[in-house]
Amino acid sequence: MLKKTILGLVIGVVLVGTAYLAAAQRGPGRRGPRGPGGPGAAPATIESSPIAKTDAEEKILGVLQDMDENQRRGMMNVPKEDGRLLRLLTETIGAKHVVEIGTSNGYSGIWFCLALRTTGGKLTTHEIDEGRASLARENFKRAGVDDIVTLVEGDAHEEVTKLKEPIDLLFLDADKTGYIDYLNKLLPLVRPGGLIVAHNMSPRQADPRYVEAITTNPDLETIFLHMHATGVGVTLKKRG
Helix, strand or coil, X not given: CHHHHHHHHHHHHHHHHHHHHHHHHHCCCCCCCCCCCCCCCCCCCCCCXXXXXXXXXXXXXXXXXXXXXXXXXXXXXXXXXHHHHHHHHHHHCCCCEEEEECCCCCHHHHHHHHHHHHHCCEEEEEECCHHHHHHHXXXXXXXXXXXXXXXXXXXXXXXXXXXXXXXXXEEXXXXXXXXXXXXXXXXXXXXXXXXXXXXXXXXXXXXXXXHHHHHHCCCEEEEEECCCCCCEEEEEECCC
C-alpha cells in the first residue's frame, strides 16, 4: 500500500512537471489547457505605472508624459521603462551627484531629478547640440527642477576633464564609441559603491571595448538589463 502511494505521488509530480515544461515551451501569453483563474495561461507581462506621491511629483510626471508624447521624435530619448529604472537606481543608492553624458531634451535628466529631489542631490548633464540643450533647459524649468541641474554645453570628452567632485552615478548615453573614453576619465571620480549606467548596450550597438572594460575589471561588477529592447548596462564600483 505504501509503495502504491509513493508511486502515485511520483507520477503526479512528473505529470505536473511535464505540464509546466510544456507551458514554458509554448512561451508567455500562449493559452494552455488549464491555468490559474480558469482556462488560459498567465499574462505575458506584468506592468505598472508611476504613481505620484506629492503634487510636485505629479507635475514632473506630467511633463515627462508630455515629452514622451510630443518630443520623442529625433531626440533619441531612453524608453519610459529605462527612465523609471534610472530614477529607481538613483534613489536607491541615495545619490547626491549624478553625471549624465548626453542630455538631449532632458527626458532622462528629469527622471534623475525625480530621485535627486528626495536625496538632496544634483545633476550635471552634458550636451553638444545647442538646440537640444536649449530645449532641455526649457523642460527642466517647466518641471521645476532647473535649480538642481547644471547643463554643460560642448564636447563632453573635453568638458568632463573639468569635473572634480565625486560622482555617485554616471550615466552614458551619447556616442557609443566614446563610452570607453568617458569611463577611463570619470571612473576615478565614481565613489566606491557608485554606479556606471550605460544605455544602448544591445549586441548590435555596444562598443566591444567598453563591454570588455566593464566585464573584466575586478574592481567592477556588471549586469545587463532590458536586453530585449535597447539594453542597459549597470556597473557597480566595488567597495574595499
